[in-house]
Amino acid sequence: MTGPIRHIVMWRVGGDTPEERAMARLKVKTAFEGLRGRIDGMTQLEVGLDVSGVDYACDVVLVTEFRDAAALEAYASDPEHLRVRRELGSIRIARFQVDYPAAAPAPAADGVPANGHAANGHAAHEGILAGQ
Incomplete structure (x- = not known):
């Protein structure tokens, strides 16, 4: 498979206690955000914390995009990624993953792509991202 690959992981x-879970969520978020700019072939990285509060929701989501399938495959054994996995240890109790070819977002009528990001990479709707 050629072209960009989106890699989404939820934990x-x-x-x-709620306080321990909040600290664990923040630790996962901070650890993965520390990989930004450090992984060859990773072109995007976003980490979000669930705000829904429903009991069936995951707590943390990692959304990354890689240059191609080879870059995603290399990420699995990248020393920085492995360091983060070791650092987080067993605080992650369930994991879900989806990898798929990333398509370029189609521009909306207002010229802003459907993903909410302007061409310069900044969020078109800053309020949406404020809690992440």
């Missing part, structure tokens, strides 16, 4: 985190 549930452990913790006996």
